Amino acid sequence: MTLTQQAPAPHIHPRAESPQTADQAVLIVHGRDRTGIVAAISAVLGRHGANIVSLDQYSDNPHGGAFFQRTVFGRADLKAALPAIEADLRAELAGGFELEYTLRDLSAPKRVAIFASKTDHCLLDLLWRHRRGELPINIAMVISNHAHSADEVRSFGIPFFHVPSQGADKSAAEAQHLQLLTGNVDFIVLARYMQILSADFIERVGVPIINIHHSFLPAFIGADPYAKAAHRGVKLVGATAHYVTEDLDEGPIIEQDVVRVNHAHTVAELRRRGADVERDVLSRAVLWHAEDRVIRHGNHTIVFQ
Amino acid sequence: MTLTQQAPAPHIHPRAESPQTADQAVLIVHGRDRTGIVAAISAVLGRHGANIVSLDQYSDNPHGGAFFQRTVFGRADLKAALPAIEADLRAELAGGFELEYTLRDLSAPKRVAIFASKTDHCLLDLLWRHRRGELPINIAMVISNHAHSADEVRSFGIPFFHVPSQGADKSAAEAQHLQLLTGNVDFIVLARYMQILSADFIERVGVPIINIHHSFLPAFIGADPYAKAAHRGVKLVGATAHYVTEDLDEGPIIEQDVVRVNHAHTVAELRRRGADVERDVLSRAVLWHAEDRVIRHGNHTIVFQ
Amino acid sequence: MTLTQQAPAPHIHPRAESPQTADQAVLIVHGRDRTGIVAAISAVLGRHGANIVSLDQYSDNPHGGAFFQRTVFGRADLKAALPAIEADLRAELAGGFELEYTLRDLSAPKRVAIFASKTDHCLLDLLWRHRRGELPINIAMVISNHAHSADEVRSFGIPFFHVPSQGADKSAAEAQHLQLLTGNVDFIVLARYMQILSADFIERVGVPIINIHHSFLPAFIGADPYAKAAHRGVKLVGATAHYVTEDLDEGPIIEQDVVRVNHAHTVAELRRRGADVERDVLSRAVLWHAEDRVIRHGNHTIVFQ
Amino acid sequence: MTLTQQAPAPHIHPRAESPQTADQAVLIVHGRDRTGIVAAISAVLGRHGANIVSLDQYSDNPHGGAFFQRTVFGRADLKAALPAIEADLRAELAGGFELEYTLRDLSAPKRVAIFASKTDHCLLDLLWRHRRGELPINIAMVISNHAHSADEVRSFGIPFFHVPSQGADKSAAEAQHLQLLTGNVDFIVLARYMQILSADFIERVGVPIINIHHSFLPAFIGADPYAKAAHRGVKLVGATAHYVTEDLDEGPIIEQDVVRVNHAHTVAELRRRGADVERDVLSRAVLWHAEDRVIRHGNHTIVFQ
Structure with a gap:
């Protein structure tokens, strides 16, 4: 059964140039x-x-x-x-x-801390996009276990904290992290942060943590996955943005994407192309989280795009 | 201001294997x-x-x-x-x-007529997908201006009507179309139907008509667009599914996609790859229309995927 | 140092409509x-x-x-x-x-046997592309462990052989396969053939075997991977075409692709979309193998597209 | 006829980490x-x-x-x-x-001048990829008709020249451009440079010029194409990198790509996503040109990837 009631066609309003979030x-x-x-x-x-x-x-x-x-x-x-x-x-x-x-x-953007290490492509991409007005977030601070990005980050007007984190015992570094973060941020982004967070830290910090991770079909476990991927001759390299849980790299997936590669690409080129996907996927995950478009449920997510 | 009220976490139900549309x-x-x-x-x-x-x-x-x-x-x-x-x-x-x-x-699928000409990749793809249970539609008939697909279509258990349509005057053919269609179908799919429909026919048939059209960046106007695209050296060929309006190929877009090509591809290969995109894009447009996911508004569409 | 010698600009020949392979x-x-x-x-x-x-x-x-x-x-x-x-x-x-x-x-196309089981989307896609002239192969036979595709396959003018293969011992079935295949084919395509081939068979048949396999980022091991993928909330499902080696699903990759999915897709819909990617990826792998564009080397491939 | 001569399988050398271009x-x-x-x-x-x-x-x-x-x-x-x-x-x-x-x-990278205007996403992406070692080019200078990027460009150690270009008569600006460029660069990249180059300039500067341009299926001519694309409800927005010829935006295409959009995206969001594609497509075109992978022929290109 199909029933249709006609009404005057609505006047076509042009789509607003930007969402009005003030009220x-x-x-x-x-x-x-x-x-x-x-x-x-x-x-x-x-x-x-x-x-x-x-x-x-x-x-x-x-x-x-x-x-x-x-x-x-x-x-x-x-x-x-x-x-x-x-x-x-x-x-x-x-x-x-x-x-x-x-x-x-919505008039108060979420406050975020970005964690980074030496590799800075994801960090810089987020800083740029933020400066261009693409990300409705308030970047409260950047925390890195390397000092070398300090000047660059501060040139964006954002505080940079260098917290070294060497050796197996991360408790001193994590204590410093908690001191910096507690009460100051609504979520954390790991922008190629190469240190493992302890389960204790994840629980105590109490805010969602988004990570970006390379991905392949099939997956390659362990060290140097790009070399393994080259050896197997994969034709796609990808990246996955996910929430961090105690099970490293097993948390609910927010977004994924891939890019095409071929046999002539060196391992360095695979990494380079992988880096392009990583920054795109991470920026989409951050945007959607910032706009409350992602709902966690069990080990997966509902994403309302 | 963020206010959160906790409630017992809901039990996780597995996603249903197939949507229950009976009631x-x-x-x-x-x-x-x-x-x-x-x-x-x-x-x-x-x-x-x-x-x-x-x-x-x-x-x-x-x-x-x-x-x-x-x-x-x-x-x-x-x-x-x-x-x-x-x-x-x-x-x-x-x-x-x-x-x-x-x-x-939703227990009564929409009834559709598929119009085809000589090129049958879109027609066959729809028939297959329907047989595999992918499309919640009732294919009432196939109408073609060429007889050669008759046996193949009928082997799917679907009526086939051959309505020749030569010369500039389409009125006899369109009269026959109206006789076959009126009261029998809820929408029409032009699956590479190479005849132009008159504005009079579009108005009198009174149901939505979906067309599939090759697309390039940039567009190439007129005859033999694939040859023009090859000459310009395009790196992508695509397809657009849209509702038919009086302005040929200018109606509201339902879906689009592209596939990568390169300089070594012959014009025949461009057409072949274009055909793959055409059938994928058309099948998605038909599925979404069949599920009432597409709302026309002015000259564009809202698609709730 | 850049040295340039000018020569008369060559006359621009249009790209040939189809490759001339006669000589x-x-x-x-x-x-x-x-x-x-x-x-x-x-x-x-x-x-x-x-x-x-x-x-x-x-x-x-x-x-x-x-x-x-x-x-x-x-x-x-x-x-x-x-x-x-x-x-x-x-x-x-x-x-x-x-x-x-x-x-x-090149005037003598490679002879191929297609193995299939119940699921026929890959089989039909190959038959239909072959009929449209897209695949320069000679389909010598279709072998299936189910009889239900017999009429459809034979309607394409291609011999169909039903070789049941139940139970753990495949030796009787494989003996029949070898009898049908030996001397008659240049390669084999497993078009969603759901039986495992023994190492002995792979060695004795002596021709390359191409398989198509679903793929995810990350991979999901074991039974019902689409259900596992839905549970983890993957955003992409994909397929990998590879040569068969003794290590099941670990052979050199020929081609891969993915399609986007979301949280609202049921497991059935993930399978449906996965099937679309499977047929596209398999047909590209078969085409490239048929044109000698794929060279195996160690556990990867060089693909000259 | 297939003839095969066996030879000792070559030892598998790992793919070099980076191409050795010194000799x-x-x-x-x-x-x-x-x-x-x-x-x-x-x-x-x-x-x-x-x-x-x-x-x-x-x-x-x-x-x-x-x-x-x-x-x-x-x-x-x-x-x-x-x-x-x-x-x-x-x-x-x-x-x-x-x-x-x-x-x-190959030990002497090509020298390039980047032209930019107010919109800096393509400019910054090239500077940053260059700093990461992704582009084998020597950026000799950045020329802009706006002064506001001067500090940022110079922080990368690259000369910045502000050459205003207002009004219809570009001859003064172009004379200045020629003075800066002649003998100093091997090619020019227009990184969202919003001024039209005269045919006379193109001829006198005598080096290839690469431009990046938004692209849609179908194309939208004239001002504010993103608004027109939103009005038509396109589902893909794209970008095309091409060589500049006298026919504006009609020169040989080097690379193209697209990104998916939907009805809920504002015009601003279409521009934002278009910008992502623009920077990716332009950086690939620059890389391939820098490595002499692109050969112009008539109005198209041969790209050896």
Whole structure:
């Protein structure tokens, strides 16, 4: 059965040149699916005169599976109205729903710390993109276990902290990291940071950590994967951006991409092309995380692009 | 301000192996944006005990721009409940909103006629994919101005009609087309159909028509574009699937893709690779149209993937 | 130092519509690199009045590394001249060079057997590309452990042999395979053939075997990799075409590609999209092998596209 | 007929980590195809004890079409031997062949001037790739009609010249350009330089000029193409790098690529993603030109990757 009701065609408004985020907030709701969640949330927003700018919803199984909703909404004087909206949402969702939610004023960009080591292509790409206005983030600091990028980072007006981290015992370095980070950042980006973070650090720092990692089909385990990939003659090299969990390089994937290579490429050229993919994939992951487009669920992610 | 309320983590349900469409419907709503549309629709669905399976919403400008929403919902005994849901939606949306909507029971696939000519790669690809269960469509008939595919099409159990169409005057052929099509199909796919459809036919047939067209960067106008592309040395050849309007090949774009070529490829090889892209792009456009994922708006489309 | 000598600009010949292979041969030379190989080969061809149509050469290390050359050449009455050319090459290369070579008349396409099981997307794609004239091969037979594709295959005019292969002991089936294949084919394509070939069979059949395999970043080992990939939330699914060696799925890679997926895709949809990549990648691998564009070397390949 | 002669399998040398260019030269030969060119060139190189590192050859029609060959060769004390090799080549090729050639010592990178305007993403990407050792070029200077990048460019140790260019009459600016460039550069890169170069300038400067240009399927002519592309709802935005000729944006294409976009992207986001493709495509075009991998022929290019 198809039923169609005609209405006057809407006037075509040109797409806005840039999203107006001054009076907008993003609401993420995530939990067990059941009838009525979308209606309940929409009703709350409607009661407060908020207009829904975009809404993405996904359910992995409508019969009691997991429910995910990202809603961007706006209204005049949003900042003043947010506490009442939040209280209303809390009351509405607390009732019968098993849901967790996050509500964030989009006028305040997330604060990030970038960790880097010697290889600086991902670090510089993020600094550039930020300066060009591509990334709605506030880069609070860059932390590196090498000092050589200090001048370059500071020329972007961003604090640089050199925290050496040699030997197996990372506790001194991690203590210094925690001192610098605690209360100052909303997430961390490992931009080719070549040191392993301890499970204790990951737990204590308490904010999401995004890592970028080379990827191949098939995977090559252990040291010097590009040399192994060249030896096997792979035709694609790639990169994966993922959240860091205790299981190194096994966390939920945010984004992936590949680039074509051939037999004539040296190992150095594979690395070079891999680096291009790494910076592109990492910048997309950072953008989507900054815009609350990524929801973690079990060991995978829902990405509302 | 970030406010987070914790809730018990939902049990992780595996993603369903295939979408359950037996008791599901899709609702497309499209019109002028204003506060409260999502809430109003959700409330109607909630009142009828329907569960929202997926919801995509997009507004091209929250301040009075155009509003688009695709909602898939389900409930037991959907078929029996649909008329009441529809009446309720009509009443709710008629009030203050300038909206048009389409409501469709997903258990009844859309009926399609495929038009083809001599080149059969797009036609065969659609027939195969349909046989493999990839396309939720009901292929009502194949119409061709060449007879040579008749046996092959009929071996798929699909009616084949040969309607010759020579000379400038297409009125006899189009009259025959209208006789075959009227009341029998919900949309038409031009699978490399090499005849021009008259504006009169497009209007009288009254259903959406999807076409597939080669594409280059830059475009090459006129006859033998692949030879021109080879002469200019393009490095990519592509294809565009779009809705047919009176302006030939200028209608709203549904999907595009490209494939890499090089100087050593002959014109025949460019065509061959172009054909691969054509069939992939056309099959995606047909799938998305069949699932009501494409909303036309002015001269472009909103595609909820 | 840059030295340029001007010459009359050559008249621009349009690229030939299709390669003229009636009087052409392909020569593959492969061995230890040293000074003078290209010159020696060119001199032989020149003495026999052969014109070089295309020449690709690659050395993985000019100081005693491995040398690879693919040369397509033509002359009138090629067939009559080939034995003398071959004798001359043998004499020239036998001298001081450590090289092996293959010389093949391009007017005689390679003969291939396609192995298939229940899943037929790769099989049908090859049959259909062959019918469209895209693949310069002679499909001698299709062998399957399921009977259900028999009519379809035979409708293409190609012999179909049903060789059941149940249980752990494949020796009876493999004996039948060898009887069908020996002397009749130049290579074998496993088009989603779901049976494992024994090392003994691979050795006794004595011709190259090409397999197609799903691929992910990262790889997922064992049963039901698409379900594992969905659980991890991969954003790309891919396929790898490779030569079969004793180490299952570890042989030299010929070609790879990927397609983008997202969180909303069911496991069935991942398989469907994976199938699209599989057929594209396999058809490219078969084409390149048929044209002698792929040279195996250790565990990787040189592909002259 | 297939004849195979077995030889001892060559020892597998690992691929060199980076190409050894200290004692290597590149020879480009281009002209009318006829029998014996490859042999003649190889013989000359062999007489001088030069080893061929890589050889790519292409003929667009073996029966008197156009012939293209790129050869990289090496020997000890190359610099001292080059004049004799060149004299020998000249004598050999002058005879009966209608060919032009270019011979270049690879130890001396090409000198380039980069032209830029306000938008600096392509400029910065080239400077930064150069610093990372990815581009074998010598950046002699950056010329801009805006002063604002001066400090940033000079921080890379590269001279920056501000040459204003307002109004329709570019003759004063172009005179200054010629003064700066003449004798100092081997090619020019327009890295989003937004001024039109006169035909007179192009002729007088006498070196190849590479430009980067946004590209769409279909093309959008005139001002603000990204807005037009958004209005038409394109699903891909791309970029084309080409040689500059008198016909603006119509010169031979070197490289192209695209990136996927969707209906939710603002015009600003289309530009941002287009910028990513532009810098990638331009850097590949510059690399290939710097390595003499691109041969212009009529209005297209042969690219030996």
